[in-house]
Amino acid sequence: MADKPRYYVTTAIAYPNGPPHIGHAYEAIATDAIARFMRLDGYDVLFLTGTDEHGIKMLQTATKEKLSPQQLVERNVPLFMKMVERLNCSNDDFIRTTEERHHRASIGIWQRMEAAGDIYVGKYSGWYSVRDEAYYDEDETRLNEQSERVGPQGTPVEWVEEESYFFRLSAYQQKLLDLYERHPDFVLPKERLNEVSAFVKGGLQDLSISRTTFDWGVKVPGNAKHVMYVWVDALTNYITAVGYPDVDSAQFRRYWPADLHVIGKDIVRFHAVYWPAFLMSAGIEVPRRVFSHGFLFNRGEKMSKSVGNVVDPFALADAFGVDQMRYFFLREVPFGQDGNYSLEAIVNRINADLANDLGNLAQRSLTMIARQLDGVLPKPGAFSDADKALLAMADSMIVKAREAMRTQQLHQVLNAVWAVVAEANRYFAGEAPWALAKSDPGRQGTVLYVTAEAIRQVGILAQPFMPTAAAKLLDLLAVPLAERQFAMLGQGRRIAAGTALPAPSPVFPRYVESEGSA
RNA sequence: GGCGGGGUAGCUCAGCUGGUCAGAGCGGCGGAAUCAUAAUCCGUAGGUCGCCGGUUCGAUCCCGGCCCCCGCUACCA
CATH class of the missing domain: 3.40.50.620 (HUPs)
Structure with a gap:
């Protein structure tokens, strides 16, 4: 290396x-x-x-x-x-x-x-705004209502004369x-x-x-x-x-x-x-x-102490969890643009995307493996068209992710990943593995395998955004630590069948309104 | 004032060089399912695509004018 x-x-x-x-x-x-x-x-x-x-x-x-x-x-x-x-x-x-x-x-x-x-020595004199840390020409300043001289930003300026080096x-x-x-x-x-x-x-x-x-x-x-x-x-x-x-x-x-x-x-x-x-x-x-x-706005308003809408990052992390907070900001705000956030938006996002879509998909598929297949990841049979379609979509994630990352489009990376999560949910509902338990156990195994494989790739790609939760998800799939690199993504890379999985437990808790949060 | 970017469904927004371009997600509504974290899946939103003209067989996407918002920048006073 x-x-x-x-x-x-x-x-x-x-x-x-x-x-x-x-x-x-x-x-x-x-x-x-x-x-x-x-x-x-x-x-x-x-x-x-x-x-x-x-x-x-x-x-x-x-x-x-x-x-x-x-x-x-x-x-x-x-x-x-x-x-x-x-x-x-x-x-x-x-x-x-x-x-x-x-x-x-x-x-x-x-x-x-x-x-x-x-670099040369010169003399600088002018109206200096401490708050802006900038000098202004006289004609850039004006007198405000209190007859104080202020700069273009409305900040007070004072006359300063000093020797200065210039670049x-x-x-x-x-x-x-x-x-x-x-x-x-x-x-x-x-x-x-x-x-x-x-x-x-x-x-x-x-x-x-x-x-x-x-x-x-x-x-x-x-x-x-x-x-x-x-x-x-x-x-x-x-x-x-x-x-x-x-x-x-x-x-x-x-x-x-x-x-x-x-x-x-x-x-x-x-x-x-x-x-x-x-x-x-x-x-x-x-x-x-x-x-x-860009900047983050609280309900469309710039954060400021006077408005009283300053949000302490520690409080936000305490209220929602670090992974959830990270996910929210990186998914919700197109990177490079300003963004808005509100309690409702955060709760919606983490409940819908994390708890419901990804967390619940993992939980429902993994508990099925745990309860009906003795906790062993099944060996798949021949792949149907539906299986292949989902796998192909999962395989293409890394390509899209790299493409988006070339220009730091973090939200696009997450969009690509969550498109697979959504497709996996559709797949799961369409294949109805719970009904296959009796009618066609072999097929059920294949569906669960394909689902697990999709979740594996999602988990690996989620790591940069939600390090702790993604690791837990990968733990549940018994993905070895050494196999969590992006090199393990894409076509030809598949989760190992026949592996004993740990007892599943929810990765993303649902956020329920309590009393005092951020 | 100049330059640049915008005004598209309730909300957040996609729509590259004109003809399934009228869309996605969330919310709302209706239905299905019941394996699962009361989660999932399916259907539904009849919105003058800022306003007015023009070009064209046809424009949300092209041109002109206007209104409003934002960013950068300049200046007047």
Whole structure:
């Protein structure tokens, strides 16, 4: 297996100035599903997530809570670590930008950009919005009803004048456009690339990349008065984790450039414009793809503390189960688009798709094997047309799944899988194995075998999405641990007949309304 | 203002380069079955495919105009 292809996938690093929310959970879940899918499909995967701990907003939040930034970080970051653990994410590393390795990497890339002549000292003065972490031209600001000056987003701005290092972003306009031209899939979904491309075509200004007004960040090499702009620092995490600045390390050579950065649509520009420009400047290969997912809305409303509809991912996991929660978000929301969720939608989905369609199909077929066939998976007779049709559909799942996964269409993978679940239910009802018990036991055995085989393939493909439940399902079918890879899917791969199966028990409980849930 | 994407059954949405394109899932309604987690299966939804014109033998899908929604972006003030 030494020549497994590699696959490096990342989430954006989360900004821990508060506890994790559902958006963080969503990104982690989706990226984990991708990572697990690729592993099962034979890739040597490196899956990275982490936290972006510097910047003035951290400092301000800390101050407000009478903490040092370090204390704030030590309080909040563990919550993010617990979240990915709770969500059953299989990340290989968890990077924190306060780590020494990350400071080294940030300094490294800075020095390379500087050596390339792309960094110069200038002076920056302007209206700065702390909340947006952005400067605005005077004419972009206005006075609100309280006569406070605010930026385009309505956030307060203050006049700031500071010496600043600048990155020669303007020099990269054509190179970036060339990149988009050569790799039309560099940003997905496609609409996002169009937006980015339009932005770049509109002209790029040099980017202020250091601050002197606070010191919670990575110090600029050779000038400790400055800390790096938080985005230089943050983006660099992706190469820190593979050993940068040691570009000759086995890790770096093996995993860089990253195959996929999964991010939220609000930070597309940083990943699709600034990041590749920084990398080009430093002489580092650019990542292969940036995928921008959408936002999650609670009953059509953006989550916000003031509306009081903030949902804690831990509470959601407690209420419905981690696998169920993962399934819901990945099935219900077309990946890349915004999504809506509500209690009813979650309950409907997990009861209909999981408990009723898949769980109950497994339960009814397996209890029949347990009770009527002594718990031994029957040996099939000759396959009828109906048998062949269901098997062919099951065999085709992996093909469709890979096709969908090529562009991260996670919901399409699940659609393909659940189409087989639905067909298997139709098949089961049509063949009525309960009636065959007396009339034609041989035929009953064949029907149960074919059903079990369909469930086996469904179970294997469900693993990236619902690791625990899928494993349990495969346990019930006595599928050996070593035979749960995608290589075991498709034509010619069949469940072993004659195997003794464990006593069946329901895999997906039905959700029944209790009192206080999420 | 510019660019881009949308407005299709109660809800969420599929419908590629015009002629079974009027569809799927969920919900609702009716029926069948009773092996199973009161789960499953079958049938049913008569919706001006945003509005108005046009091209065509024929348009949801092509063209023009208009209304509304969303994203990116610009500017006025």
